[in-house]
Every structure is written in structure tokens, then in C-alpha cells.
Amino acid sequence: MDGQSAGIPVVLALPAEIDVTNCDSVAVSLALSIDNAALVIADLTGTVFCDSSGMQVLFAAHQRAVARGCSLRMVVRPGDSVARVLALVGLDRILAIYDSVVDAMPARRAAIQLAD
DSSP: OHHHHHTOOEEEEOOSEESTTTHHHHHHHHHHHHHTOSEEEEEOTTOOEEOHHHHHHHHHHHHHHHHHTOEEEEEOOTTSHHHHHHHHHTGGGTSEEESSHHHHSOHHHHHHHHHO
């Protein structure tokens, strides 16, 4: 619970492809992050493909975060294939989606990063 007590956001870069072959490992990474931080930022900006099993993992991570009182934020490039699939299945209305990691950071932290 170090991340949670320190208030340090965890930024988790997700793989280029999330599908049935790796969705279990993505789910484990998300779960561990959610269980040990108050804020998890799942960076999907490098993800170019996410099938239905990946979408299910993202939704399950959202549910886990809600149950544990963790804030889970997804970073997705607007208009890319992942953003389109999220919109198609309606997850864009459920998940907290941001355009960049900086946008997903808490306001105070983002201001510090921009000043550097």
C-alpha cells in the first residue's frame, strides 16, 4: 500500500496488443496496481489492438478499482482504433478516459510536471 499512502499515481503502460493471448497477464498487472495505489493510470496510447477479451479486462479492472476505492484512469488517443472500440461497446461512457498521461494526472502533479 505504499503508493496509496504516499498518494503517488501508478502509470501502467499497456502492451501494443491486448487479446486472448495476453489478457490474463494484463489483468494481473492492472489488479496488482489497483490493489496498491490510490490512482492508477492505464496508458493505452501505445495499444493499437484490443479485442473483446481486452475490453472485458478493462471493464473488470474498472469494477475492481471501484470496489477498492481506487481511481482508475485510461489514457487513449482520441480517434484511434482502441478509442473507436471503446465507443462501440459503450465503455467510453463508463471508464474515465483521458487524452494523455499528463491530462490524467491529478491537477497539482500535472502542474509540477509542466513547470519542470
